[in-house]
Amino acid sequence: MTVLVGRRPLSLERAYRHLGDASSGGVVLFVGRVRPEDQRGRPLVALDYEADVRMAVGALRRLEGECARRFGTRKVFVEHRIGRLRVGTASVIVGAAAPHRAAAFQAARFLIECLKLEAPIWKTDRYRSNRRTVAR
Amino acid sequence: MTVLVGRRPLSLERAYRHLGDASSGGVVLFVGRVRPEDQRGRPLVALDYEADVRMAVGALRRLEGECARRFGTRKVFVEHRIGRLRVGTASVIVGAAAPHRAAAFQAARFLIECLKLEAPIWKTDRYRSNRRTVAR
Amino acid sequence: MAGRLRILLFATAREAVGESTLSWPLPRTGLTARQLLDALGKAHPKLAPVLSISRIARNGAYLTLLSTPLTSGDEIAIHPPFSGG
Amino acid sequence: MAGRLRILLFATAREAVGESTLSWPLPRTGLTARQLLDALGKAHPKLAPVLSISRIARNGAYLTLLSTPLTSGDEIAIHPPFSGG
Numbered sequence: 001m002t003v004l005v006g007r008r009p010l011s012l013e014r015a016y017r018h019l020g021d022a023s024s025g026g027v028v029l030f031v032g033r034v035r036p037e038d039q040r041g042r043p044l045v046a047l048d049y050e051a052d053v054r055m056a057v058g059a060l061r062r063l064e065g066e067c068a069r070r071f072g073t074r075k076v077f078v079e080h081r082i083g084r085l086r087v088g089t090a091s092v093i094v095g096a097a098a099p100h101r102a103a104a105f106q107a108a109r110f111l112i113e114c115l116k117l118e119a120p121i122w123k124t125d126r127y128r129s130n131r132r133t134v135a136r
Numbered sequence: 137m138t139v140l141v142g143r144r145p146l147s148l149e150r151a152y153r154h155l156g157d158a159s160s161g162g163v164v165l166f167v168g169r170v171r172p173e174d175q176r177g178r179p180l181v182a183l184d185y186e187a188d189v190r191m192a193v194g195a196l197r198r199l200e201g202e203c204a205r206r207f208g209t210r211k212v213f214v215e216h217r218i219g220r221l222r223v224g225t226a227s228v229i230v231g232a233a234a235p236h237r238a239a240a241f242q243a244a245r246f247l248i249e250c251l252k253l254e255a256p257i258w259k260t261d262r263y264r265s266n267r268r269t270v271a272r
Numbered sequence: 273m274a275g276r277l278r279i280l281l282f283a284t285a286r287e288a289v290g291e292s293t294l295s296w297p298l299p300r301t302g303l304t305a306r307q308l309l310d311a312l313g314k315a316h317p318k319l320a321p322v323l324s325i326s327r328i329a330r331n332g333a334y335l336t337l338l339s340t341p342l343t344s345g346d347e348i349a350i351h352p353p354f355s356g357g
Numbered sequence: 358m359a360g361r362l363r364i365l366l367f368a369t370a371r372e373a374v375g376e377s378t379l380s381w382p383l384p385r386t387g388l389t390a391r392q393l394l395d396a397l398g399k400a401h402p403k404l405a406p407v408l409s410i411s412r413i414a415r416n417g418a419y420l421t422l423l424s425t426p427l428t429s430g431d432e433i434a435i436h437p438p439f440s441g442g
Binding site for chain 3: 032049050051052054055056058080091092112115116117118119120121122123124
């Protein structure tokens, strides 16, 4: 289990290394990126992400055991980046490794859905001139 | 759309670059790896992969349009490695980028399931001393 | 009792107050979480509607009972609805 | 007619024959895909059971009718059940 919340750029190779386990035939990775528009279709420049880091890490760590119990995952990985992220930049990577692919797909989907519901992380839309915080 | 069948080592970063499209908020990647045991639980040393490359590429290219129609994907990526791959080595990467994550997950799953059903690619189990071809 | 609380404000709560942390006095008579939220909402009117939809954590754990009495040195986090991912 | 066909053998088909390609004579009287498969199975008895579960392609496209007459220079691929991924 690896859970990271911080400012450094995300790396798929790093995520994959953390999921390394020769007995897992399937690895699924999800990358979330900053989209070019807000929810009302207005053009964005960036999103500012912030987190209650201690509580976010705690919430995400609890998902590990849940994934192992529900899906039989061998390893899971969650990294969320915070700070100002420009359009197209990866904000989150979640991944799961399991002996079979169905479990890896289900676990990765579960991780990103639960992250959005349970991790105290927030984005604030940044436009060319003004600002607004969005709860999704 | 990118479809590759060849001998060079797979790269997640390369796959991700091919899926680059700032308007796609979600990217899902699946990596299949050589498992340490065959289907009967006997220890493997490697798998030898071979393909009818021309027909495999044709079959995989047809999946692109199907993914766009079914799931609204913006980009998809499929690369299958052939040759002798030792246990733990990645044999296949599929990926899909879509505006929303549900579609990206569905498309990536669809790609790997269809690849297994429709692409003329084969693996042969390699043990410490003997050999056997497995159809799965 | 007496002493101080540390308040951590995130996202819309931070924007409503203009600060990411506040140091808040704890009166001798004590204070429950509910009383703290009422006082914060009065001191920062723009914060009141955010508080009404936020989860409140004390020292890293969510409070389920706002009648919980607070203790000097407690760290209280105001978590508006999450929007990570 | 006459001429030759090129046969591509994969996986268990290749192992049954011991070669990955064969050059096969096309008689003056012609040959359908079905007749080719029968001849191949007779020449290579270990190949016969593989042929019975394989898909047959001609010049990159699967044959749905084994009654299709073959032409000199055709490339015939024998595809046992796939096992990629």
